[in-house]
Amino acid sequence: MRLLLTLSLLGCLSACSMTPTLQRTAAPVPPSFPVAAATPASASPASALGWRTMFGDPRLRRLIDLALSNNRDLRLATLNVEAAQAQGNIQRAARLPAVGLEATRTRERSVSGDGHSQASREVSQQSGVNVALSAFELDLFGRVRALSDAAFNRYLASEHGRDAAQIALVGAVAEAYFAQRLAGEQLQLTERTLADWRQSLELARLLKQAEQSSSLDVAQAEAQVALAEADLEARRRALAQADNALQLLVGSELPSDLPAALPLQRQVVIAQLPAGLPADLLLSRPDLRQAEQLLVAANADIGAARAAFFPQISLTASFGYASTSLGSLFDPARRVWRFAPQISQPLFQGGRLRAELRLAEVRKTEAVAQYERAIQTAFREVADALAGTATFDRQMEAQLRAVTAAERRLQLSDLRYRAGVDGRLELLDAQRQLHAARQALLELRREEIANRVALYKSLGGGLHERDLAETAAVRAAQ
Template sequence: MRRLVLPVVMALSACSLTPELVRPARPIPEVYPGQVTTDATAHGADLGWRSMFGDRRLQRLIALALENNRDLRIAVLNVEAVQAQYGIQRAAQRPAIDATGNATRQRSAANDTSNPVVPAAGQNQFGVSVGTSAFEMDLFGRVRALSDAAFARYLASDHGRRAAQIALVGAVADAYFTERLAQEQLQLSERTLADWRQSLDLARRLKAARQSSGLEVAQAEGQVATAEADVQARRRAMAQAGHALRLLVGAEIPAGLPDGLPLQAQPVVSQLPAGLPSDLLYRRPDIQQAEQALVAANADIGAARAAFFPRLSLTASLGYTSPAMGSLFDGAQRAWSFAPQLSVPLFSAGRLRAELRLAEVRKSSAVVAYERAIETAFREVADGLAGRETFAVQLEAQARAVASAERRAELSNLRYRAGTEGRLELLDAQRQLYAARQAQLDLRRSAFGSAVALYKALGGGLMDSDARL
């Protein structure tokens, strides 16, 4: 009979009440909108961020951010914390063995109460033992389900760290391009302000010579005031962009970094291969994070189900006990104990059912979060592809608009000096040229932002060098 106990216990411990995890169908189309052909040999996520962003100054800033950014440090520490929690939960599957030594001295009352002369007796007790206490035999997989859930949460936290790194690389690139935009717009505003101040000085001289009216002077003064206000706005934008960049880097930006390239010369890869939407399931860490959260929620259901069934815990020890220290380790003083305990839940006022229902609801919520992560990733890639297809054409059209505005401003200036055109036309041409150049800078910045967004959406930013295909 005793020989059957261990096989029966082992068989019961192999039971698992965790339901089979059925992942929901992908709530996205098979291809991206407008995508006709797919290059299966390349993917944007395989492009290292050093190849994606060729500006050496930007490369140094990204490297500094990966070393010093506080948010990324927190993500790394969260991974370590969840890993420790998994180690704690996994250890519950094995018995904990403790070595214990004890010594007891007690005084008891005398047995003969009729003779008060007899003193009370003193007793000593010494003991040494090795054993385990309250080790739960995992009959229905409760402990194993909790361990599986902890492991899935550890994987989810690691995917969260990788997602944080991708977001950081993209954020540093965005902040850098915003700083470059603010700097170039400030330079354009300062050049324009200098030109318009010369025009105002000329208008005042003509007014003093009675060759123009005060209306032209007022218009020139208004134009200069507008440019002065614009310069201050650009300086504020540049300072704020610098503050945002320093926050992302996590340290003061060193003075010896390479000079940054202008927006027009930025070597940013914009034509990124997107692959199929199904690639996002293993390219995007946030989707993998949501998937592991679903795995953990499913394992929690198994633990909640197992709580309805009996629990068998074992306490056992082997050692020596003796009333005298000198004879503690004699063979005759050997002692052992074996105390199994079986507990069966009889009444819990609905607590166990409520815990099971809570686990099921959390799994349903994890399913929705998983589907939402996939849908969000699909939309981000689709938006990036739409930007990839349209920004090049828009930039070309804006370049033509700037060239046209430059020709008009040049011709208006010649006609004004020849006396065939009034100052109103010249001022209008100058304002149009200034607005066209500012819009061109904004458009270049938006195009780089779209390329960065597509790179992040595809799961790029985890490697500094290109993947070997």
């Protein structure tokens, strides 16, 4: 037994690693973003900014809470973490000896004698108690350790994947909510516009009856009302589809006690984010950490594949007592032991081991490519959001001027029409222009908010409910 423990200890201490050193290349992106935004001196990283601070709408906060509790995709990501953790525990257990207690009792009847004499029958029994070590592999070349490391890194990758799924969910709920608000406000605008145009149609019909206008004016007004009615149905359909998309993300039916929604123009979404930072900031994003851990796991698989070319040494041993009588089972004279070391060396397997090594190397190369692509994708997401931040404010100002000008034109066209200077066609065109300008303003406001959400998400925000500084202060006070 001492020999067994000594060999096990030496095997664990002398294990070497066949895993190659992982060389991390420079990120395949520029060192800084192409568009730099001004960063307040007191700003914290976006990843430290809680989503409750980012989004000021109480209704949106409640919806995000519900989504984090009920969303099926996030639940699957959490279950994947638990499965990866269990798999890692299984692989880690393989690095330790498996010891079991065995108790046996057998009864056997045997027949002795030949065909010329009377056969004799004997009944024998045997009892035994053993502590057994079953096929424990001495990991001299690091195969078992490499498999354990790969499983652990995949568990870490699943945790980062779950974090990335949460960030994506928070961003998706916010985007779907603002899309729903846009659809609702566009529907309200269309309803108000349709009511105004129906009044204009009634006025045109009255003027026609008084022989102060022609049938052409009535036909033009009827066509404009018909177009508005068609647009109204399209807006209703868009609102219903936006409701369905939001409900799917939340994972349950929307409760009736939600706080009142804020209009798009009053939405409180933090605009100033710390965007003027180097591109290395992206490496803290959970999806990039996930890709990195998968790369480390693929590298460990190469070590396991290399170690498979070398001998595998395993130990099987048992120590206990055996006796034909239960009363004398634990008599020192009945002590028995068995020690059976085994060594196996692959000689010919038809190229299977080389193919497995080649497969592990190819998968590592794939993991490198996926890691670099994830970095490039993250860089583009931030760069696109920064480009939007740099242009949306000026575009909003220009669109507001366009709405103001369209309102002024409609007022003047209406006065000229009532004075008989212009025809009704000019008035209808002014009404359509104002309606289109207002719809475009709503759409632009929603895009501006969505761009802020995209920047927040692309910089790693949305993982925490509260600001990290606020959370740390609360914990310190406790």
